[in-house]
Amino acid sequence: MIELGPALHTGYTEIDNQHQRLFDLFNQLKTPASERAELLPTSQVLQQISEYIDAHFSFEEQWMREVGYPDYDAHQREHAAFVEQNLQFLREYHFGGSLTEEDIARYLERWLVQHISGTDMKVVQYLQSSD
Numbered sequence: 750m751i752e753l754g755p756a757l758h759t760g761y762t763e764i765d766n767q768h769q770r771l772f773d774l775f776n777q778l779k780t781p782a783s784e785r786a787e788l789l790p791t792s793q794v795l796q797q798i799s800e801y802i803d804a805h806f807s808f809e810e811q812w813m814r815e816v817g818y819p820d821y822d823a824h825q826r827e828h829a830a831f832v833e834q835n836l837q838f839l840r841e842y843h844f845g846g847s848l849t850e851e852d853i854a855r856y857l858e859r860w861l862v863q864h865i866s867g868t869d870m871k872v873v874q875y876l877q878s879s880d
């Protein structure tokens with residue numbers, strides 16, 4: 750269970766809430782389907798994750814454009830690569846590949862932790878230094 754500790758805290762409430770929501774969805778994926786709070790089948794949880802990731806990235810990209818973030822392109826490319834990876838997981842899962850929910854959840858979680866603490870935090874540092 751991932752909590753948003755200091756290293757993952759941007760201090761921007763909407764962004765932090767969206768990150769927390771993503772971690773909650775990953776936790777759902779790790780929970781057996783019969784024990785899930787929302788009792789959704791795995792394919793639907795994966796679908797929700799995909800949609801929520803798209804929404805979060807759009808929101809964040811809009812935010813970066815508004816503040817004129819200079820490293821926008823590199824950040825946006827990281828988002829796009831992750832979306833692509835995610836689609837691959839969806840396809841593989843759909844076609845009965847060897848990945849378990851647990852594998853997918855762990856990968857997503859690890860990626861998001863690294864992305865927030867590295868790439869998202871750079872936006873925060875930029876904003877703090879330009880205040």
Ligand SMILES: [Fe+2]
Nearest residue numbers: 809864868869
């Ligand atoms: Fe990001």
Ligand SMILES: [Fe+2]
Nearest residue numbers: 768809865869
């Ligand atoms: Fe983010």
